[in-house]
Amino acid sequence: MRTRLAIKIHSFLEHRFPERRVFLKSDTDTRFIRLRPETQLVAIAGMVLLVSWAIVATAIVLMDSIGAGNFREQAKRDQMTYRARLNAISDERDNRAEEALAAQSRFNAALAQISMMQSELLTSETRRQELETGIEVIQTTLRQTMTQRDTTRSALEQLKANTQGESAAQAHAATAPVQMDFLSSVLSDTAAERDQIEADARQALEQRAEMELELELLNERNDQIFRQLEEAVTVSVTPLDKMFRNAGMPPDRILEQVRRGYNGQGGPLSPLALSTRGEEPTADELRANQILNKLDQLNLYRMAAQQAPFATPVNLGLVRQSSGYGYRRDPKTGGRRLHKGSDFAGKTGTDIFATADGVVTHASWQSGYGKLVSIRHAFGIETKYAHNSNLRVKVGQRVSRGDHIADMGNTGRSTGTHLHYEVRVNGKPVNPMIYIKAARNVF
Known part of the structure; x- marks a missing residue:
């Protein structure tokens, strides 16, 4: 059955697409390529598909060109509207964040000064420890030198008592003053070095006390700045939060929706970067990040309030x-x-x-x-x-x-x-x- 069907199909194709031969002739040889009906059918079908695809693609390109021409003016108008709105939002955001930027600049300067003073304090502490270690070493050396001096004196007395003969006594008597002078010189130099180290240590301790006092005053100024910022942020955020709650709009859900739909590029209210070495953040860093989070919340509140009908549709002084x-x-029907x-x-x-x-x-x-x-x-x-x-x-x-x-x-x-x-x-x-x-x- 299949053989008969194949024969019929082949006869039909051979009738429509008779077998053809393409001859390829060279100087020494002549060859040909036989194109069967099935091969011709496949080639024609491929060409039809290619031409159809080209027609469809051309039509799509033409339609896009026509559509682009129709929508170009509308796109320009929308772009101008979007640009004006974005400029207005940007101006409002800049105005609202100006005070926050100034406060953040002051805070960064204060943090830099604190960091510098902490570094100086650590350097002073290290120097003090080095001086204390040097004093201990010098005192140990001094004790050893004094022990050696006492031992030498004892040996000298023993030598004087046990020495026989005048020549030997004279020789030892001649060398003893030289040794004593040498020991006295060494002891004097050691004592002077010890006194200098003790003076340097006292000076370092005085500098440390002064720097600790200055650091304490700086911390008090920073704490005052933090309190002022926290009060300002609270005074700004609380009315907005109350406004949304009174309108029956959950602030958390509203702020999250605004945050998801906001496509702004970064901004000055990014949290402070914390240490990547596993160190615990300082209290000032945590406090600063809390303020920045509140400022970011205030910015989101402003954007959300702009998109909700918190305004009157008319000038209340005229109506x-x-x-x-x-x-x-009902004034028309009289019913309720x-x-x-x-x-x-x-x-x-x-x-x-x-x-x-x-x-x-x-x-x-x-x-x-x-x-x-x-x-x-x-x-x-x-x-x-x-x-x-x-x-x-x-x-x-x-x-x-x-x-x-x-x-x-x-x-x-x-x-x-x-x-x-x-x-x-x-x-x-x-x-x-x-x-x-x-x-x-x-x-």
Whole structure:
């Protein structure tokens, strides 16, 4: 069965692709290459695949070129927006970190001075120990010399008593003064060297006491600097921490989310490098790293606060709050209904501002809301600005806190000129005044 099928396939291919021969002729020989139908089929199929791939690749390149041309302007606009926002964030971060940089510089200078004084103190201690060792050696040598002198005197007396004959007595009497003079000279030099070493040791001890006093004063100044920095950081961080807690936003989770999404390049608030030789960090190093961690936390708090609606959508001096969040009597139907936001009444055309950084997700008419602007923020938060008379943003546009996004009006389901302001967290409405009141003691 297989043989018949193979024969039929071969006959079909031979009919469509008859066998061909390519002759190769040289001066002395002629050869040929036989191209079977199967070989021709494989070659044609390969060429078709190659041409198809070239066509598809060319089409993709052309489509990318056309798409790049269409998106180039949008990319430029987005780049300008991103650049402006990054510049604003960078300026704010630099302003907030200026005092921390100055404090860190003073702290580094103090640490360098402490290190230098510690080195000098160690050198003085080593010198004192060397001097003490030298004094002990000299005293030992002196004792040995005095013992030798006493032994020599005893031997000399013994020699005088036992010596017989006048010539021998005269010879020993002549050499004894020379030996005594030599011993006296050696003892005098040894005593002078001992006195000099003792004087150097006393001077070294006095220098050590002075350096210890100076080191103690320096430690007191450093402790004062640390206390001032710790108080300043606490005063800055505590209101921000309280603001997030009052808004029902767990600070630990919020800071971790901001830290994961932050793409900044390094910074001046990196922890101090500790010893790599297995030494325990000093109390000053631990204290400095705690301050730097607090400053880093403060920076993250500032970034998180910029992305959450801790602001008012209108200038409170030009408007009044006409209605709050919660159940109330519906002004249209008279029934009881949940009011999902806060209303601020004012004049037509009053400026309305974005309350946090975000992206515009809606900027057009919506039933009931009239002309509506919706902005998506970080942490699953969305804000809505309804009943406007004029919209000043478009869908997809990035906005920053304080940007003018709309003008107050009376469009949609409204009984008068006002702004209906909503805050939604993960799609559920919450009281906007929670965020506004939480930020009053901070911004």
